[in-house]
Amino acid sequence: MLVVGFGCAGGSAAYEAATSGADVLVLERASGPGGASALSGGEVYLGGGTALQEACGFTDTPEQMKAFLMEALGPDCDEAKVTAYCEGSVEHYDWLVARGIPFTASVWDAPTWVPPTEDGLMWLGEAAYPFPDRAVPVPRGHRPTVKDFGGWLLMDKLKEAATAAGARTQTDTVAERLIVDGDRVVGVVARQFGEPVTIRARKAVVLTTGGFVDDDEMLRQHAPQLVGHEKVSCGGEDGSGIRMAQAVGAAVRHMSAGQVAITLIPGMAARGMVVNGQGQRFINEDCYPGRIGQAALFRQGLDCWVVLDEKGYEEVPENERWGVRPHFVAGTVEELEAEIGIPTGALQKTVELYNAHAANGEDPLFHKRTRFLRPLEAPYAAIDPKRCFRGPTDPPGSGAAVFTLGGLQTDLDGHVLDLDGRPIPGLYAAGRSTSGLASWGYVSGTSLGDGTYFGRRAGRAAAGSPIEWDARSSSAAPGA
Amino acid sequence: MLVVGFGCAGGSAAYEAATSGADVLVLERASGPGGASALSGGEVYLGGGTALQEACGFTDTPEQMKAFLMEALGPDCDEAKVTAYCEGSVEHYDWLVARGIPFTASVWDAPTWVPPTEDGLMWLGEAAYPFPDRAVPVPRGHRPTVKDFGGWLLMDKLKEAATAAGARTQTDTVAERLIVDGDRVVGVVARQFGEPVTIRARKAVVLTTGGFVDDDEMLRQHAPQLVGHEKVSCGGEDGSGIRMAQAVGAAVRHMSAGQVAITLIPGMAARGMVVNGQGQRFINEDCYPGRIGQAALFRQGLDCWVVLDEKGYEEVPENERWGVRPHFVAGTVEELEAEIGIPTGALQKTVELYNAHAANGEDPLFHKRTRFLRPLEAPYAAIDPKRCFRGPTDPPGSGAAVFTLGGLQTDLDGHVLDLDGRPIPGLYAAGRSTSGLASWGYVSGTSLGDGTYFGRRAGRAAAGSPIEWDARSSSAAPGA
Numbered sequence: 001m002l003v004v005g006f007g008c009a010g011g012s013a014a015y016e017a018a019t020s021g022a023d024v025l026v027l028e029r030a031s032g033p034g035g036a037s038a039l040s041g042g043e044v045y046l047g048g049g050t051a052l053q054e055a056c057g058f059t060d061t062p063e064q065m066k067a068f069l070m071e072a073l074g075p076d077c078d079e080a081k082v083t084a085y086c087e088g089s090v091e092h093y094d095w096l097v098a099r100g101i102p103f104t105a106s107v108w109d110a111p112t113w114v115p116p117t118e119d120g121l122m123w124l125g126e127a128a129y130p131f132p133d134r135a136v137p138v139p140r141g142h143r144p145t146v147k148d149f150g151g152w153l154l155m156d157k158l159k160e161a162a163t164a165a166g167a168r169t170q171t172d173t174v175a176e177r178l179i180v181d182g183d184r185v186v187g188v189v190a191r192q193f194g195e196p197v198t199i200r201a202r203k204a205v206v207l208t209t210g211g212f213v214d215d216d217e218m219l220r221q222h223a224p225q226l227v228g229h230e231k232v233s234c235g236g237e238d239g240s241g242i243r244m245a246q247a248v249g250a251a252v253r254h255m256s257a258g259q260v261a262i263t264l265i266p267g268m269a270a271r272g273m274v275v276n277g278q279g280q281r282f283i284n285e286d287c288y289p290g291r292i293g294q295a296a297l298f299r300q301g302l303d304c305w306v307v308l309d310e311k312g313y314e315e316v317p318e319n320e321r322w323g324v325r326p327h328f329v330a331g332t333v334e335e336l337e338a339e340i341g342i343p344t345g346a347l348q349k350t351v352e353l354y355n356a357h358a359a360n361g362e363d364p365l366f367h368k369r370t371r372f373l374r375p376l377e378a379p380y381a382a383i384d385p386k387r388c389f390r391g392p393t394d395p396p397g398s399g400a401a402v403f404t405l406g407g408l409q410t411d412l413d414g415h416v417l418d419l420d421g422r423p424i425p426g427l428y429a430a431g432r433s434t435s436g437l438a439s440w441g442y443v444s445g446t447s448l449g450d451g452t453y454f455g456r457r458a459g460r461a462a463a464g465s466p467i468e469w470d471a472r473s474s475s476a477a478p479g480a
Numbered sequence: 481m482l483v484v485g486f487g488c489a490g491g492s493a494a495y496e497a498a499t500s501g502a503d504v505l506v507l508e509r510a511s512g513p514g515g516a517s518a519l520s521g522g523e524v525y526l527g528g529g530t531a532l533q534e535a536c537g538f539t540d541t542p543e544q545m546k547a548f549l550m551e552a553l554g555p556d557c558d559e560a561k562v563t564a565y566c567e568g569s570v571e572h573y574d575w576l577v578a579r580g581i582p583f584t585a586s587v588w589d590a591p592t593w594v595p596p597t598e599d600g601l602m603w604l605g606e607a608a609y610p611f612p613d614r615a616v617p618v619p620r621g622h623r624p625t626v627k628d629f630g631g632w633l634l635m636d637k638l639k640e641a642a643t644a645a646g647a648r649t650q651t652d653t654v655a656e657r658l659i660v661d662g663d664r665v666v667g668v669v670a671r672q673f674g675e676p677v678t679i680r681a682r683k684a685v686v687l688t689t690g691g692f693v694d695d696d697e698m699l700r701q702h703a704p705q706l707v708g709h710e711k712v713s714c715g716g717e718d719g720s721g722i723r724m725a726q727a728v729g730a731a732v733r734h735m736s737a738g739q740v741a742i743t744l745i746p747g748m749a750a751r752g753m754v755v756n757g758q759g760q761r762f763i764n765e766d767c768y769p770g771r772i773g774q775a776a777l778f779r780q781g782l783d784c785w786v787v788l789d790e791k792g793y794e795e796v797p798e799n800e801r802w803g804v805r806p807h808f809v810a811g812t813v814e815e816l817e818a819e820i821g822i823p824t825g826a827l828q829k830t831v832e833l834y835n836a837h838a839a840n841g842e843d844p845l846f847h848k849r850t851r852f853l854r855p856l857e858a859p860y861a862a863i864d865p866k867r868c869f870r871g872p873t874d875p876p877g878s879g880a881a882v883f884t885l886g887g888l889q890t891d892l893d894g895h896v897l898d899l900d901g902r903p904i905p906g907l908y909a910a911g912r913s914t915s916g917l918a919s920w921g922y923v924s925g926t927s928l929g930d931g932t933y934f935g936r937r938a939g940r941a942a943a944g945s946p947i948e949w950d951a952r953s954s955s956a957a958p959g960a
Contacts, residue, residue, distance in 0.1 A: 343844035
């Protein structure tokens with residue numbers, strides 16, 4: 001069996017396939033496994049009552065988790081995938097632990113991209129508007145025990161597990177097209193150090209090649225709003241797997257969707273406000289920061305500022321500031337407004353309204369939690385996301401880093417579906433090359449979660465022995 | 481030669497192909513020609529110095545027209561198509577006139593969807609921010625001489641022209657899939673009164689089957705934000721042509737894009753303001769109303785109101801009101817805000833700021849033109865787009881009517897391109913089944929303009945005799 005790409009989906013597929021007795025070869029274009037997964041924060045979005053949640057004192061159910069994800073990842077995300085993922089989540093956590101991935105039983109409870117601690121559980125917006133109305137808020141971000149970014153540890157363990165199970169890896173090998181015999185995918189044509197090689201797959205090909213953020217022409221075709229920003233990628237997310245599969249008839253979904261990491265410090269935003277170029281707030285600033293990012297890019301064209309007061313800035317612990325300091329400071333809102341080029345009076349009106357409501361502990365416009373609400377007071381500061389994380393002599397950035405969420409249409413067992421919804425014989429896919437749990441929305445950890453969980457299922461199904469807990473779905477799915 | 485679908489693109493393709501000597505059969509699923517084109521307003525977006533523009537005293541150039549369209553239809557629209565369209569626009573206007581379509585040499589100059597007059601030329605946002613900075617503003621909406629909706633007249637004339645040129649039409653016939661011989665498309669399998677029929681195309685198949693707004697599953701896959709709204713359609717825009725072509729390897733572009741007709745009266749919006757559920761303005765209300773619609777749906781989730789004063793309402797001529805009356809009226813902004821459920825103080829701040837700027841004849845937030853700027857004064861009114869055009873006992877609508885803009889990737893001569901950008905032999909497409917001039921933005925008249933212009937080119941190319949003025953491009957394009 002051939003797996004194309006050794007990120008988290010490929011590693012999980014390879015492990016499960018090898019464990020179930022298949023002869024597995026993983027092709028990786030880079031000189032070693034890892035992919036974008038290894039560069040990620042390492043959070044896996046899990047819940048439904050995992051051992052880690054229980055150890056931290058939280059009660060969760062698959063139903064509550066599903067209610068949250070259907071709202072956070074929508075509109076109109078794949079309910080079958082979300083349901084299966086939530087129902088399988090406790091088992092999947094145990095599987096990750098059994099692969100040697102450590103999780104520390106403590107909670108990080110502050111708005112952030114990646115905590116600067118080893119806390120194993122983190123909130124990802126579950127307690128922020130509008131979600132508490134939909135589902136009982138509990139934290140579900142599960143983090144390997146690493147300070148800062150933990151993706152590398154997750155990938156180390158998956159690589160060890162897959163290798164120990166017998167999967168072989170061939171690096172520096174880029175798959176270029178699928179080989180079809182009749183209507184069945186039977187192998188790939190790849191390139192290794194410039195030379196073409198043809199590799200036959202006896203059972204199936206599993207595509208785990210990642211998204212397409214590195215291919216500007218594909219972005220222009222499908223997601224023009226993502227063009228021109230920093231790319232969250234390992235450099236090889238060129239959509240090749242998606243295009244290879246489309247060339248043999250595969251359907252795609254939600255190709256215009258994208259995650260947007262706006263370059264602001266979540267703790268500063270939550271304590272102040274995020275305003276657009278007209279000085280208007282547009283979201284509850286205490287939510288999952290990727291939600292601010294999507295709103296800022298897709299609704300405001302990234303024309304935005306973080307405005308807060310000195311008191312709020314000082315409240316953000318040093319290790320959560322990532323070195324970001326105010327770009328503008330002023331004794332009055334009027335002065336700050338003029339300094340940053342917001343039309344006269346606009347920011348003043350916004351702050352007046354915000355302060356009047358905050359004095360009553362309420363935010364009737366955007367429903368920020370009381371915990372982060374108080375009237376702002378002089379002196380004030382503004383932070384420009386275009387300049388965050390830039391050196392003093394660097395030109396401004398775009399203010400955002402993005403990756404794609406759309407991709408191949410697959411069923412629960414990773415069969416790649418054609419335009420009529422029928423599985424393409426011999427072809428499977430998982431991870432960012434597929435349209436997974438998310439349609440338009442996003443939450444950290446759903447990429448690694450989707451990739452590892454559906455990677456496992458695809459690996460098992462491709463090897464001819466679907467995982468037991470998917471008996472219900474696989475009995476309904478046509479064989480391939 | 482087979483043309484599939486008799487809307488404006490199909491009619492134009494059939495005429496040109498028949499005129500150049502091909503034996504042309506048009507298949508139409510309905511009981512007569514027309515499609516969505518016949519139900520449309522009838523505007524064709526044309527310019528560059530047409531005879532109608534000159535008769536009305538306007539000077540235009542292809543370069544100015546291109547500068548406008550690249551901004552209005554972007555980001556990142558197909559520059560080759562826009563360039564060709566602008567360069568060919570004067571000739572294309574003459575071609576429409578020669579087909580018997582009358583245009584009256586007078587100008588309609590007020591924000592509207594469709595003028596209630598026979599004026600032949602109308603503004604479509606060219607003079608509203610941000611466009612005057614990009615291109616000298618001139619009107620380019622060319623309307624057949626009809627009061628209100630004129631699409632039926634355009635289609636009557638195209639039908640006459642195609643028939644007189646020798647094209648035959650077979651109605652009540654739905655194409656279901658393409659027949660391929662080797663790598664060449666050679667016909668279609670269709671259904672007529674429930675019976676399958678196979679029709680061979682000696683030269684080529686031209687798909688002019690419209691968009692996919694009537695297929696909710698395709699909307700969910702590609703454009704989930706368009707689900708659940710009224711559909712601007714003839715009822716047969718089910719994406720079948722797009723899917724048939726994809727099944728033989730065609731690539732698609734911009735499948736998530738959509739035009740959004742928000743159900744407000746442009747003249748009322750321009751004289752007042754459009755605010756979201758937080759009482760915030762979000763656009764210059766004097767722009768092309770489809771631009772308000774896209775902003776309202778994609779940026780505000782259609783949570784919005786038109787707020788104006790009695791004076792502004794009375795200024796809108798009776799025949800531009802379409803029967804819409806205020807849904808709420810109040811003596812103060814505070815009362816109006818409470819009545820429509822905007823958080824206390826939010827609309828008041830917005831009106832205070834708007835009035836302060838308007839008193840100086842300026843709108844530094846959104847740049848509405850001075851012509852539509854003055855401080856609002858009591859009494860005030862609010863109009864709910866969810867209730868416009870509804871009877872008193874009807875439930876509220878969604879507030880918008882939509883259609884899709886994405887589709888097959890084609891070159892200037894209508895060759896349908898595969899995933900590697902190569903023409904699929906024997907297959908052409910034009911109109912809403914393709915991704916045409918627009919990527920994400922939209923302007924009225926670019927659908928009929930794109931459909932008729934690129935329909936003509938596809939018809940000529942499919943018949944083996946590309947139109948003369950496309951010598952430059954067709955010499956570069958591979959033959960099919």
